[in-house]
Amino acid sequence: MTDMTQDYADLAPSASAKFYGRILPILLFALLVVVIPFLGPSRTMYSLLNVMAINIVFALSYNMLLGRCGLLSFGHAVYYGLGGYCAVHAMTFIEAGTSPFWANFPVFGLPLVGFAGGALAGAIIGWPSCRRAGTPFAMISLGVAELIAAAGFMFLSFFGGEMGVSGDRMNGPQLFGLSMGPVEDVYWFMAFWVVAGLLGMYAFTRTPLGKLSEATRDNPQRVQFIGYDPTRVRYLVFIAAGAFAGMAGGMSAVNYEIFTPEAVSLIPSGFVLIMAYVGGIGYFVGPVLGAVLLTFMQSMLSDYTEAWLLYLGVLFISIVMFAPGGLAGIVFGLAHTARHGETGTVLKRWGGQAAGIGLALAGLIVLVEVSTRWSNGYGEVFEPFGLHLTFTNPLTWVLIVVPFAAGVAILRRLSREEDPA
């Protein structure tokens, strides 16, 4: 009997484990956010960072559904968009300044308006959708997203039709001495709200509701046995996720000062799904990594190549097929093997995998880049390192096939060594 009566204090993490596992990462993140402006980033960098902040909050809110609650949604941008629209409308009220409430409302607080708008939309749409989980939930979210997207072009007074609704962020009372005009001011606004959003969503995972949402994901029947209603848990989590998505929408409203019906369409919904999944839905930081990487790809890679969406698709499919834990899973897996494996063999395997992935990617890039230029018909030629790669040049095909085949062969061999069965 003695081994059954375990002292529960032993199971709880120690104070230092709590500090290193929970508080320190958030402190480091906050520190990083504060330090960045002192490194003197360029204007382009600032706008990139601002978009990253929006996407971090958006992707984290999406993961409240998919990662934490097991609800696959194809329409999360609906709450982002509706929250953002509420914020843009509030911005125009601030500009008009006719009502005393809005005249005294700082633009800095607009994400709160988005938060409320997203929560309201989540509460209304979620009530019917959350009665089912799994594939029916995914289908309902798709249907609702299509309905709202179509409504976007019908109700002009709210959505503004094709033109959208625009506002001006340099009105109303100032907070913290930020005029919100220059991009540096907007950065501090973003910094505040991304840390607030991260803290809020992390705190949510520690609440009883957050814990129950994970239990509902893993085994709804047992949640019912201990006296909770899984439907209700899903509904409440759905409202919270909608609220944080609306907050991201509010941040975006301040950043762009315009919202168009495209914000509620299926495209941003798909993008947030990819961000969260590529980052890793099993980890809290996963969506943060995904949002940072994909925002970076979206703005930087699209300058270099027209086919960046293709690379994004390849990245997504590779993650789904070979690394279901996402980037966070890869990072933590590497850290784990580094700590527990023999250094020599671990390094050798990492080196092999990196070489394999690099070679396969090189072949793929040559193929894609040569193809895009060929299909453009502008007569441009892909010329890396002074080479002249046309579609008819045999060297092109050698450079496509050889690295790709070599990379795949290395990866196959490594996976066979790892798993001899």
Added chain:
Amino acid sequence: METIVFSLLNGVIYGLLLFMLSSGLTLIFSMMGVLNFAHASFYMLGAYFAYTVTDATSYWFALIFAPILVGLVGAGVEKWGLRRVHANGHVAELLFTFGLAYLIDEVIKIVYGRNAVDYRVPEALDFPLFTLYGAQYPAYRIFMLLVAVAMLVALWVLLKKTRAGLIIQAALTHPHMVGHLGHNVPMIFMTVFGVGCALAGLAGVIGGNYLVTDPFMAAYMGPIVFVVVVIGGMGSLEGAFVASILLGLLQTFAVSVDASFADLFGWIGLSSATEVGRITIAQLAPMLPYLLLVLILFIRPRGLMGEREL
């Protein structure tokens, strides 16, 4: 009367086109439990392959070879992609097909460009077949009708009258039992996936030149096909058929109705000056399938003729 007859004909043809797409999806969905997000992308591939083959040879070659090509691509996707992901559960499978749809879209954009390609109705079929109420009716639409009906009959015979069909039907509901009886279930899955994609490809071959062949055709058709499968019910080809025709008629008729909400609900005081009152039924037509989808999932989650819940 004129509108009704034309809408009826066009609606049935559109519905049959939807059925060609959804029949494969229903089979795949009920057998593997995975909703194939990329199904409409195979429809798009069918249209583009047909365009290329037509350019090189003739439309009649394309009619036969493009669906076979699409089927082979589909079987390859199942064998080297989906089967690998299967171990990670249904969400991973769904996401895999979601990513695949993304990828096919982009590849098509790179290879064929962003604009619509000039995939035309073959000259041999490009003539008015008969005149109805003073308006000419194109022969190609009747040709589509015939191809769709031929496919329907062939599928029905294959599933209900042959031994292969018997095994497939059994695998729809009891895949484990079929495996225990010694059939190669992964092989059956791959074949059904391939044939399902080939059917979608055939829909692309005959639909691509009737509608339009551009890189956005998959994104337009995809969600509607899901709606058909969900409304029809899991594992029910009959349900998918009824739902396809229903949706085809509904959308075609809604487009031709020239009334607004104010006309319909004027009796409760809705004026045509308000925003809601100005919405016309024709405007609502693209929304109707999704409205129906959401309603069906609330009211009758197993669909019209489904044997089990989603």
